[in-house]
Amino acid sequence: MEPTWGVVLPVKRLGAAKSRLRGALAGVPHERLALALAQDTVAAALASAEVAEVLAVTDDPEVGRALAALGARVVPDVPGDGLNAAFAYGAGLLAHGPVAALAADLPALCPDDLSEALRKAAGPDRHFVADAPGTGTVLLTAPAGVWLDPRFGPGSAVAHERSGAVPLDGDWPTLRRDVDTAADLDAAVRLGLGPHSAEVAQAPSRCSSP
Ligand SMILES: Nc1nc2c(ncn2[C@@H]2O[C@H](COP(=O)(O)OP(=O)(O)OP(=O)(O)O)[C@@H](O)[C@H]2O)c(=O)[nH]1
Numbered sequence: 001m002e003p004t005w006g007v008v009l010p011v012k013r014l015g016a017a018k019s020r021l022r023g024a025l026a027g028v029p030h031e032r033l034a035l036a037l038a039q040d041t042v043a044a045a046l047a048s049a050e051v052a053e054v055l056a057v058t059d060d061p062e063v064g065r066a067l068a069a070l071g072a073r074v075v076p077d078v079p080g081d082g083l084n085a086a087f088a089y090g091a092g093l094l095a096h097g098p099v100a101a102l103a104a105d106l107p108a109l110c111p112d113d114l115s116e117a118l119r120k121a122a123g124p125d126r127h128f129v130a131d132a133p134g135t136g137t138v139l140l141t142a143p144a145g146v147w148l149d150p151r152f153g154p155g156s157a158v159a160h161e162r163s164g165a166v167p168l169d170g171d172w173p174t175l176r177r178d179v180d181t182a183a184d185l186d187a188a189v190r191l192g193l194g195p196h197s198a199e200v201a202q203a204p205s206r207c208s209s210p
């Protein structure tokens with residue numbers, strides 16, 4: 001089967017991104033860690049057998065260069081409009097096929113977890129995958145031609161369900177593990193980090209994404 005999914009993934013400017021994680025790794029520049037999280041997420045998404053294209057929405061030139069080098073298409077942000085506007089803009093550019101909105105802070109993501117979730121997301125409904133605590137969202141999907149209607153932010157799992165998106169159940173520990181805090185990073189280290197974050201955190205790398 002040909003891969004069909006377009007994945008959209010927003011990344012803030014590195015100086016402003018992942019502020020709750022600032023200082024989590026002693027001696028490591030914050031921007032380096034923030035970039036590594038996005039690089040591992042993009043590399044894993046590109047390695048998924050279900051993914052045809054990864055589109056990064058970012059205004060940060062360093063992020064743009066690094067993610068393009070991995071094989072992502074990169075477009076500039078919608079000025080000042082925030083996370084959901086960035087998702088919506090990217091989704092519009094991918095609307096020729098099914099769209100998956102993916103959090104960009106999933107450094108433990110294994111391509112197989114994403115592939116299995118995307119296979120379960122096939123069909124006429126919008127779907128979402130909640131984060132490990134169950135309150136946030138790591139993945140929101142829409143079939144080709146259907147408005148993504150992203151409602152990311154605090155309490156987004158409930159917001160997505162109320163908007164008609166169907167929750168997907170599956171273990172997918174590496175997909176559900178978004179990293180907002182130092183404790184989240186520890187949990188991701190226990191799962192095994194992708195190569196960029198593993199190098200930055202000097203921790204073992206588990207699943208291999210090219
Ligand atoms: N392009 C773009 N990406 C965004 C924007 N806001 C958040 N993101 C990205 O969306 C993803 C999830 O957002 P959060 O987990 O809230 O990340 P964050 O805002 O960087 O983190 P905190 O500063 O700790 O709240 C991260 O990859 C962010 O970089 C935005 O306005 N534009």
Ligand SMILES: C=C(OP(=O)(O)O)C(=O)O
Nearest residue numbers: 136137152153156178180
């Ligand atoms: C953006 C989200 O949350 P967080 O900032 O916790 O990653 C979300 O879960 O929709």
